Amino acid sequence: MRVYDAPSPNQDDRPAGAAVDTIVLHYTGMLSAQAALDRLRDPGARVSSHYVVEEDGKIWRLVPEGRRAWHAGVSFWRGRTGLNDFSVGIEIVNPGHEHGYRDFPVLQMAAVCDLCLDILARHPVPAGNVVAHSDIAPNRKEDPGERFDWAGLAQEGVGLWPFDVPDAGTGDAVRDAASLRDVRAALADIGYRVAPEGPLDPALSTVLRAFQRHWRPEAVTGQADAGTLLRLLSVARLTTR
Numbered sequence: 001m002r003v004y005d006a007p008s009p010n011q012d013d014r015p016a017g018a019a020v021d022t023i024v025l026h027y028t029g030m031l032s033a034q035a036a037l038d039r040l041r042d043p044g045a046r047v048s049s050h051y052v053v054e055e056d057g058k059i060w061r062l063v064p065e066g067r068r069a070w071h072a073g074v075s076f077w078r079g080r081t082g083l084n085d086f087s088v089g090i091e092i093v094n095p096g097h098e099h100g101y102r103d104f105p106v107l108q109m110a111a112v113c114d115l116c117l118d119i120l121a122r123h124p125v126p127a128g129n130v131v132a133h134s135d136i137a138p139n140r141k142e143d144p145g146e147r148f149d150w151a152g153l154a155q156e157g158v159g160l161w162p163f164d165v166p167d168a169g170t171g172d173a174v175r176d177a178a179s180l181r182d183v184r185a186a187l188a189d190i191g192y193r194v195a196p197e198g199p200l201d202p203a204l205s206t207v208l209r210a211f212q213r214h215w216r217p218e219a220v221t222g223q224a225d226a227g228t229l230l231r232l233l234s235v236a237r238l239t240t241r
Ligand SMILES: [Zn+2]
Pocket: 025, 026, 027, 071, 133, 141, 143
């Protein structure tokens, strides 16, 4: 795996004692790779990532892993906020939902996979800590989105995927209080910030949509349908075992 250097000034020290234990995956959401690289290296933009992966699989390093890159913003996962402190951020070139969202090419996915495996060999990152930007900031972000091949990554040993779970279809969405409590508990076990009680309100729908973009990409509805519920409980079980 070859990595090209394109340093960004948008970095600082990790807090004392903060070790890398999380990988956050993004898409660039810009019209071209060059536009994204320019922005991630522009001191005025105050954003960056450790790596950028182009559609042909070329990997750029903008910030050394020992330093903090500025990619996550306001974020939460498994009880912690400010994910920049202990994560490596990877920006994956794709125009995103705003500019013509498209499939991630095979070469690009292979490069992302190699890069993640490389990072995993250097840092103890639990499978449940390989996350989407949309997982850790569901109110603001939808990247890398439902076209990203999380199952393919997990097959290679990167991240969590409930492989032997049958597709339960969409079916009727659950709305009763007891089931919604289970939904909320499973989401919280996986790592999302969600209140323990309440109806299927917009806040819960937003988190469900984030879960679906990652683990139920064929139906991003914000509804707790049968298939979503099954995936949800399966992923929660994998996370907590
Ligand atoms: Zn992002």
